[in-house]
Amino acid sequence: MSIAAVDNLSNRAGTKPPAVTRGEFVQARAKYSGSTPAITDSFNVSSLTDNAAGDQTLNWSTAFGNVDYTATTDAIAGTGSATKAYPQSLNNASSLGSAAASVSSLRIATTISGNLSDVGNVFALAVGDYA
Numbered sequence: 001m002s003i004a005a006v007d008n009l010s011n012r013a014g015t016k017p018p019a020v021t022r023g024e025f026v027q028a029r030a031k032y033s034g035s036t037p038a039i040t041d042s043f044n045v046s047s048l049t050d051n052a053a054g055d056q057t058l059n060w061s062t063a064f065g066n067v068d069y070t071a072t073t074d075a076i077a078g079t080g081s082a083t084k085a086y087p088q089s090l091n092n093a094s095s096l097g098s099a100a101a102s103v104s105s106l107r108i109a110t111t112i113s114g115n116l117s118d119v120g121n122v123f124a125l126a127v128g129d130y131a
Helices: none
Strands: 028-033 038-043 045-052 055-060 070-076 083-087 105-112 121-127
Touching: 028 045, 028 055, 038 045, 055 121, 070 105, 083 121, 105 121
Parallel strands: none
Antiparallel strands: 028 038, 028 121, 045 055, 055 105, 070 083, 070 121, 083 105
């Protein structure tokens, strides 16, 4: 059995991660505070835009190849809070309504007890093809 020990993987051009033929990896992830707002930890996220209370946009460092990527989000506000996070740019119907999908960003709505609110801990993962 062979073992490949490397620090970084890239395509032959050195411009992005290699294509995966038998599965996909998370292409972008973030943990951020909607209250501050500030990114705590991320991969392939260039910035966070605070649009309004409970309405933030994660901007990708490397765009996705199409708008058909999959995203999941979650949020934690505190004990006993009915907290939710909705990915907006995947044409989800929620508190911000339907937004146009984007290869370069993910708009997220966060709510507490059904009302748009800034939330202390927001998490996002996205999987799909890079451009």
